[in-house]
Amino acid sequence: MHMHKFEKIWLIFGVGALLVFLSVLGVSAFYLGNQPPSCLATIDQEKVDTLPPFNEPGLKKVEGKDWDYELIFVAAAFAYTPGEVEVPLGAKVKVIATTKDVIHGFQVAGTNINMMLEPGYISEYVTTFDKAGEYLILCNEYCGMGHHMMTSKIEVVE
Amino acid sequence: MAQPQLHKKTNSKLEETNSLKGTLASVILLGFFIIFTWVGVYFLFLDRF
């Protein structure tokens, strides 16, 4: 089959770029162990308030784990519990969140923490809070009349 | 008959559209734009916590 020289160039270019993108994705998933925030962990959505860790929302120090703190959030129309929380600068934290009613979002503006909270599922994200400041948490999944007022706040303090 | 006329037209147009220089330039430009934005977003991701 005859193929123009230029056609070969951009085909190689395209296939090469695709291979690079897929390798980065593969290394991230299979070598670094990155996964979606909600990965198979489930919970009875009716009993969220009574089940650990969600019976005690907020920041908790933990021992013997890969992270130093666990930050527990419960979302329900139209608020997060806790409504405000302080995290020490440089702390390695596992953010664990779920919802009691409908689908909510959990986006910490200006960071990589951005999860969907689905009824019956637990969403988790491990990160190191290495920049001080005030971070707004907001719901980015439309959840009803009060959706635009659904916020919380994380303060990273020294 | 209408058919001989059809053959005439296709021959002259073929040579004008044969150069792919412009196409190559636009494909490369688009390719670099996609790579540039992808890398930009990737470094933003690495920079944030």
Ligand SMILES: [Cu+2]
């Ligand atoms: Cu919401």
